[in-house]
Amino acid sequence: xxxxxxxNEAVARGAWEAGCTVATAYPGTPSTEIVxxxxxxxxxxxxxxxxxxxxxxxxxxxxxxxxxxxxxxxHVGLNVAADPFFTMGYSGVTGGFVIVSxxxxxxxxxxxxQDNRHYGRxxxxxxxxxxxxxxxxxxxxxxxxxxxxFDTPVLLRLTTRICHSTCLVELGKRKEHKIKGYVKDxxxxxxxxxxxxxLHVVVEERLxxxxxxxxxxxxxxxxxxxKNLGIITSGISYQYAKEIFPExxxxxxxxxxxxxxxxxxxxxxxxxxxxxxxxxxxxLETEIRAMGIKVIGKDKIPLCGELTPRVIRDSFSKxxxxxxxxxxxxxxxxxxxxxxxxxxxxxxxxxxxxxATGDIGCYTLGALxxxxxxxxxxxxxxxxxxAQGLEKALGKDFSKKVVAVLGDSTFFHGGIxxxxxxxxxxxxxxxxxxxxYTTAMTGHQPHPGTGRLAKGEQGKRIPPEExxxxxxxxxxxxxxxxxxxxxxxxxxxxxxxxxxxxxIFRRPCALLLKPSPPYIIDSELCNGCALCLRIGCPAISxxxxxxxxxPLAVIDQALCFGCKLCVQVCNRDAIVLPKNKKIE
Amino acid sequence: xxxxxxxxxxILASNVLCSVAFSEGLDxxxxxxxxxxxxxxxxxxxxxxxxxxxxxxxxxxxSDFILAFERLEALRYLPxxxxxxxxxxxxxxxxxxxxxxxxxxxxxxxxxxxxxxGETHFVDATSIAFELGNVRAVNIILLGVLSKFLNFKKQSxxxxxxxNVKERFVELNITAFNRGMCI
Numbered sequence: 001x002x003x004x005x006x007x008n009e010a011v012a013r014g015a016w017e018a019g020c021t022v023a024t025a026y027p028g029t030p031s032t033e034i035v036x037x038x039x040x041x042x043x044x045x046x047x048x049x050x051x052x053x054x055x056x057x058x059x060x061x062x063x064x065x066x067x068x069x070x071x072x073x074x075h076v077g078l079n080v081a082a083d084p085f086f087t088m089g090y091s092g093v094t095g096g097f098v099i100v101s102x103x104x105x106x107x108x109x110x111x112x113x114q115d116n117r118h119y120g121r122x123x124x125x126x127x128x129x130x131x132x133x134x135x136x137x138x139x140x141x142x143x144x145x146x147x148x149x150f151d152t153p154v155l156l157r158l159t160t161r162i163c164h165s166t167c168l169v170e171l172g173k174r175k176e177h178k179i180k181g182y183v184k185d186x187x188x189x190x191x192x193x194x195x196x197x198x199l200h201v202v203v204e205e206r207l208x209x210x211x212x213x214x215x216x217x218x219x220x221x222x223x224x225x226x227k228n229l230g231i232i233t234s235g236i237s238y239q240y241a242k243e244i245f246p247e248x249x250x251x252x253x254x255x256x257x258x259x260x261x262x263x264x265x266x267x268x269x270x271x272x273x274x275x276x277x278x279x280x281x282x283x284l285e286t287e288i289r290a291m292g293i294k295v296i297g298k299d300k301i302p303l304c305g306e307l308t309p310r311v312i313r314d315s316f317s318k319x320x321x322x323x324x325x326x327x328x329x330x331x332x333x334x335x336x337x338x339x340x341x342x343x344x345x346x347x348x349x350x351x352x353x354x355x356a357t358g359d360i361g362c363y364t365l366g367a368l369x370x371x372x373x374x375x376x377x378x379x380x381x382x383x384x385x386x387a388q389g390l391e392k393a394l395g396k397d398f399s400k401k402v403v404a405v406l407g408d409s410t411f412f413h414g415g416i417x418x419x420x421x422x423x424x425x426x427x428x429x430x431x432x433x434x435x436x437y438t439t440a441m442t443g444h445q446p447h448p449g450t451g452r453l454a455k456g457e458q459g460k461r462i463p464p465e466e467x468x469x470x471x472x473x474x475x476x477x478x479x480x481x482x483x484x485x486x487x488x489x490x491x492x493x494x495x496x497x498x499x500x501x502x503x504i505f506r507r508p509c510a511l512l513l514k515p516s517p518p519y520i521i522d523s524e525l526c527n528g529c530a531l532c533l534r535i536g537c538p539a540i541s542x543x544x545x546x547x548x549x550x551p552l553a554v555i556d557q558a559l560c561f562g563c564k565l566c567v568q569v570c571n572r573d574a575i576v577l578p579k580n581k582k583i584e
Numbered sequence: 585x586x587x588x589x590x591x592x593x594x595i596l597a598s599n600v601l602c603s604v605a606f607s608e609g610l611d612x613x614x615x616x617x618x619x620x621x622x623x624x625x626x627x628x629x630x631x632x633x634x635x636x637x638x639x640x641x642x643x644x645x646x647s648d649f650i651l652a653f654e655r656l657e658a659l660r661y662l663p664x665x666x667x668x669x670x671x672x673x674x675x676x677x678x679x680x681x682x683x684x685x686x687x688x689x690x691x692x693x694x695x696x697x698x699x700x701x702g703e704t705h706f707v708d709a710t711s712i713a714f715e716l717g718n719v720r721a722v723n724i725i726l727l728g729v730l731s732k733f734l735n736f737k738k739q740s741x742x743x744x745x746x747x748n749v750k751e752r753f754v755e756l757n758i759t760a761f762n763r764g765m766c767i
Contacts, residue, residue: 166614538678556678
C-alpha cells in the first residue's frame with residue numbers, strides 16, 4: 001500500500017516498521033514532525049527531551065540495553081549533542097541507533113547553514129542520505145540494520161526539502177526487534193582513556209569495513225545515460241539534477257560516508273566529463289578530487305543557499321534568462337502574531353531603551369521594526385550568558401540597562417546553566433522569561449513548564465520560578481504581559497535590584513487561545529497620531545481617507561485578537577469595542 | 585504553486601490538492617516550509633503531479649497554475665508562472681509590516697503586472713468565507729475555483745477534503761468548495 005508521507009513522517013514510519021522502541025528529540029525546524037509523528041505509535045516510547053544532548057543520551061542508554069533507538073534534531077541541535085555523539089562513535093551500540101540530523105540549507109528557520117555531513121566524518125560515524133520520503137523510510141530501517149551489523153550509530157542526514165517534501169511511500173509492516181537486555185561491558189561503554197585508546201583502533205578498523213560496505217550498498221548506484229556527462233550527486237540534489245540533465249549518466253550516492261572509492265573510479269573511467277552536484281559544502285567533491293579525479297563542482301555551483309532546479313540550471317547555462325522584475329515588491333518577513341503575549345514586553349523594552357540579549361524562538365522577531373527590542377541572537381540559552389558577559393566587561397552600572405530575554409522552552413533547554421553561572425559568579429543578570437506555556441515556534445510542543453508529555457499524558461510540572469528559586473535567585477516576579485503599566489513597573493523594579501533577578505511574563509501563546517471580540521477605531525476620536533502602530537501589530541494600519549485632514553488608524557477585523565494592547569497605548573481612547581456589534 | 589501569508593491555510597490547501605492527484609493515480613510531490621517562516625510571513629508550497637515527478641520544487645517560469653491567497657504574494661511569486669499560465673488570486677490586500685509602519689507603499693499596479701504574464705482570475709474568497717461564517721474557508725473556496733481548470737473528478741475532491749480537514753469542518757468546507765466551483 002502506498003501513502004503520501006513527508007520525509008519526517010517517513011522517518012517515524014520507518015522507525016516503527018523497524019521495531020524501534022525508544023525515540024527522543026527536542027523540537028527544531030525542520031526536524032520537529034519526526035517525533036511528533038512517532039507519538040501515534042503505542043509501541044514506541046517517545047519523549048520531548050529538554051535539549052538535544054539529553055535526547056541523544058537517553059536514546060544511547062536505550063541502545064545500551066539492546067533496544068532500537070532513534071533521536072532526531074535540527075542541524076544546530078547536533079552541536080548541542082556533539083559531546084555524546086562523538087563518544088558514541090567510539091563505544092558503538094548494542095541495539096541499532098539512528099541519529100537524525102535535519103539540516104536547513106537556505107536557513108528557512110535557522111541561524112546558520114552548517115553542513116552536518118562534516119559531523120559524520122568528524123565523529124567517524126557512517127552517513128545515509130535519502131533523496132525523497134520513500135528512501136527516507138527505507139534508509140531509517142536500513143540504518144538500524146547497518147548500526148547493529150557494524151556496531152556504530154548511523155547518522156541519517158536530511159535537509160529541509162527532504163523533511164518537508166511529500167511523496168508516495170510504500171508502507172510495510174512492523175517487525176518487532178527483540179531487546180537483548182543489559183549486559184555489563186565496561187571496555188565498550190566506560191570510555192576511560194585506557195579503554196578509549198583501544199576503542200579508537202576499533203573505530204578505524206570499522207571505517208575500513210564500512211568503506212567496503214559502501215562499495216556494494218544497493219543504493220549507491222549507477223544509472224547509465226549518455227557517457228559524455230557523468231553526475232555524482234546525493235540527497236535532494238539528485239532529484240533536481242535528474243530534471244536538469246535528463247540524459248546524463250548518474251552515480252547516485254546514498255551511503256555517503258565512507259564514500260565508495262572503487263565505484264566512483266569505475267564511473268569516472270566511463271564518462272567523459274564529471275560534475276559533482278551537492279548542496280552545501282564541497283564534501284564529496286573534495287574527497288573525489290583527493291582521489292586524483294577531475295570534477296566540476298563548487299567552481300560552478302553556489303556553496304551558499306539552498307540548491308533548486310533553477311540554481312543548478314543557471315550554474316551551467318551561458319545565457320541567463322530574462323527575469324521578471326521583483327525588486328520593488330515589499331518584503332513580508334515573519335511577524336509576531338496578533339495577540340502575541342510577547343508584544344507588550346518588547347514595547348516596554350523599546351520604550352525604556354534597554355539592551356536586550358536575545359535567544360532562539362518566535363520572540364527573536366521582537367528584533368524587527370517597529371519593536372526593535374532585541375539586540376543579539378546566538379544560540380539556545382546564550383541570552384543569559386551573553387548578558388552576564390556584557391556586565392563583566394562594562395561594569396555593574398551597565399547591567400542596569402541590560403536584560404536577557406528568552407522563552408520558557410529555551411529556558412529549560414539551555415538557560416538554566418547560565419542562570420546558575422550568573423548567581424554563582426556574582427552577576428547582576430536581569431533575566432526575562434517569556435512564558436507562553438509552550439514551544440511556540442516549532443508548533444506548540446509541551447515542555448517541563450507545562451507538565452504535559454509528548455503523548456499528551458500529564459507528567460510533573462516544573463515551574464521556571466521554582467527552578468530560579470532553587471538556583472539561588474532572590475528576586476523573582478510573575479507578571480502579566482498584557483498589562484503595560486504592570487510590565488513597565490516590573491522592569492523598573494528588577495533593574496533597580498542588586499543581584500540576579502528573574503521576571504516571568506506569563507500568558508499562553510495567542511495561537512492556543514480563542515480570540516476575544518475585535519476592537520475598532522472610533523474615527524471621531526482618532527487623530528492619526530500613529531502611536532498604535534508602535535506596537536507592531538499586523539492588524540493595525542494607517543489610512544489616508546480623502547474626506548479627512550488627518551490619517552486614520554484602521555483595525556483589520558479578521559486579524560484583531562482583542563488583546564487590548566493598542567487600547568493601552570492610545571492616549572485619546574479611540575480604540576473601542578463596537579457598540580451594537582456594528583462594524584465601522 | 586500555492587502562495588499567501590502564513591496562517592491562511594496554504595499548507596492544508598496543498599495537502600488537499602496532493603490527495604486528489606494521488607487518488608487519481610498520479611505521481612505527486614509537494615514541498616513546503618515550516619517554523620519561523622510561517623509566522624505571518626510570505627509562504628509558498630510547491631505541488632507537482634504527473635506520470636513521474638523528480639523534483640518537489642517547481643522551477644521558475646514553469647508553473648501551470650498559481651493559487652495566490654493575497655494580492656502582493658501573487659505578484660511576488662509571479663516569476664514562477666509559465667508564460668500564459670493561469671493565476672487565481674484572492675482579491676485581498678494584507679499589508680506587510682513595512683507598509684503598515686509607512687516605510688513603503690503597497691504596490692498599486694498589481695492587476696496590470698499579473699495580467700501581462702498570464703490569465704488572471706480575481707476572486708473575493710475572503711468575503712465569501714465571511715458569508716459562510718468562517719474566514720478560514722478561503723483556502724477551500726480557492727481550490728474550488730482551481731478545480732474548474734483541472735480534470736479531476738468532483739468525488740475525488742470531496743474525498744480529499746474529508747481526509748484532510750477536521751470532521752466537524754467537513755460540511756462547511758464542501759460548501760466552500762462548491763461556492764468556489766460555481767464562480
